[in-house]
Amino acid sequence: MIVLVINAGSSSVKFTCFEMISDPKVLANGLIERIGLDGTLMKYSNHKGDEAKREVTVKNAEEGVKIIAQKLVDSKIGVLKSLTEVKAIGHRVVSGGEYFSDPVVVDARVKEFIDKCSVYAPLHNPHHLLGINACEATFPGVTNVAVFDTAFHIAGIQPHAYLYAIPYELYTEQKIRRYGAHGTSHDYVSRKAAELLGKPRQNVRAIVCHLGNGASISAVAGGKCQDTSMGLTPLEGVIMGTRSGDIDPAIVWTVMKLKNLSPVEADNFFNKKSGMLALAGIGSSDLRDIEAEHKKGNKQCTQALETYAYRIKKYIGSYLAALGGADIVAFTAGIGENSATMRALILKGLDDLGIKLDAAKNSERSGEARFISTNNSPIKIAVIPTDEEQEIAKQTLALAIVK
Numbered sequence: 001m002i003v004l005v006i007n008a009g010s011s012s013v014k015f016t017c018f019e020m021i022s023d024p025k026v027l028a029n030g031l032i033e034r035i036g037l038d039g040t041l042m043k044y045s046n047h048k049g050d051e052a053k054r055e056v057t058v059k060n061a062e063e064g065v066k067i068i069a070q071k072l073v074d075s076k077i078g079v080l081k082s083l084t085e086v087k088a089i090g091h092r093v094v095s096g097g098e099y100f101s102d103p104v105v106v107d108a109r110v111k112e113f114i115d116k117c118s119v120y121a122p123l124h125n126p127h128h129l130l131g132i133n134a135c136e137a138t139f140p141g142v143t144n145v146a147v148f149d150t151a152f153h154i155a156g157i158q159p160h161a162y163l164y165a166i167p168y169e170l171y172t173e174q175k176i177r178r179y180g181a182h183g184t185s186h187d188y189v190s191r192k193a194a195e196l197l198g199k200p201r202q203n204v205r206a207i208v209c210h211l212g213n214g215a216s217i218s219a220v221a222g223g224k225c226q227d228t229s230m231g232l233t234p235l236e237g238v239i240m241g242t243r244s245g246d247i248d249p250a251i252v253w254t255v256m257k258l259k260n261l262s263p264v265e266a267d268n269f270f271n272k273k274s275g276m277l278a279l280a281g282i283g284s285s286d287l288r289d290i291e292a293e294h295k296k297g298n299k300q301c302t303q304a305l306e307t308y309a310y311r312i313k314k315y316i317g318s319y320l321a322a323l324g325g326a327d328i329v330a331f332t333a334g335i336g337e338n339s340a341t342m343r344a345l346i347l348k349g350l351d352d353l354g355i356k357l358d359a360a361k362n363s364e365r366s367g368e369a370r371f372i373s374t375n376n377s378p379i380k381i382a383v384i385p386t387d388e389e390q391e392i393a394k395q396t397l398a399l400a401i402v403k
């Protein structure tokens with residue numbers, strides 16, 4: 001049984017092709033990046049170790065999906081005999097608003113709702129729709145499933161945690177509220193955290209730190225999300241690669257006036273030109289570069305790392321209060337899984353709260369889910385690799401089989 005997972009963005013289409021055995025196997029994955037720009041690049045690799053990387057002419061998502069389909073059945077590096085082997089296609093969709101608390105089989109009405117939710121994810125949802133349309137055209141008759149980044153949060157978070165203190169009709173009429181994002185990852189990692197603890201998920205309180213280029217923290221109890229750091233859009237919360245995270249809202253209109261920015265330019269400023277890119281000042285938002293500069297003695301980079309860690313520490317503290325304690329703090333995604341330095345910086349000084357890091361375990365390199373807390377730490381600390389694609393594939397297959 002083959003399931004394809006598609007993540008269509010503004011200028012890229014990423015894909016993973018799974019064979020859905022008990023532990024789903026990646027047959028091929030890759031992406032087409034810089035769509036519609038000069039130097040559009042296609043990267044493809046398969047489970048046999050074959051790789052292809054070449055410039056392609058791709059004007060839009062539909063052309064991108066066609067090229068991916070061609071590669072999947074290519075006589076040399078393909079992994080399928082025919083596209084009809086694809087049972088279903090799962091699409092990552094950033095926002096499902098309040099409409100979707102579960103994945104859903106895509107039809108015309110679902111597409112309408114995804115379109116409506118573009119107001120909450122203007123940089124993402126329109127491109128997801130293009131990806132869905134492209135798959136419908138390229139894989140006729142195949143079930144498309146939308147898996148929403150917001151669903152896990154929508155299903156769990158209660159009004160006291162999702163309402164903003166602005167006129168209530170903005171919630172009732174315009175649905176302005178906290179939606180969060182990275183829900184598929186928070187769901188997956190909190191489930192794995194319970195497995196690692198060897199406890200039923202129902203009895204576990206977890207604080208999940210998804211720290212990638214985009215980053216969010218969530219408080220999960222009994223398998224339900226209680227709170228999360230991203231808000232109406234992915235801009236709120238901890239500091240990210242290029243997003244400011246939490247700021248005094250007055251900064252927005254102050255900067256707009258100072259720099260003479262339109263709302264669209266301001267959106268771009270706080271989403272693309274802020275965060276670690278702005279704080280570290282080395283022209284890169286990649287934590288590896290910032291850590292390397294810090295090691296060379298760049299004080300602004302040191303300060304940026306400390307600011308980043310401090311903000312996350314505050315979220316962990318607030319979620320400990322929100323959950324009335326925790327069983328586990330789990331780190332995931334690019335930074336959470338790979339940066340022992342950042343994990344140590346975040347967790348420094350939390351021993352008295354019952355969160356005790358084991359420095360040696362923290363430094364070990366491993367791609368496996370594992371504890372990095374001391375044996376006597378009342379609250380366990382873990383590194384748990386996330387796998388959003390696999391989770392999307394599993395949820396997609398479950399719906400496709402029912403259909």
Ligand code: AMP
Pocket residue numbers: 211212213214241285286287288291333334335338339
């Ligand atoms: P993601 O969005 O989850 O793919 O995470 C991407 C980010 O993870 C990159 O921008 C890097 O900042 C960070 N990252 C990946 N590997 C490392 C590493 N070994 N050390 C520090 N940061 C890393």
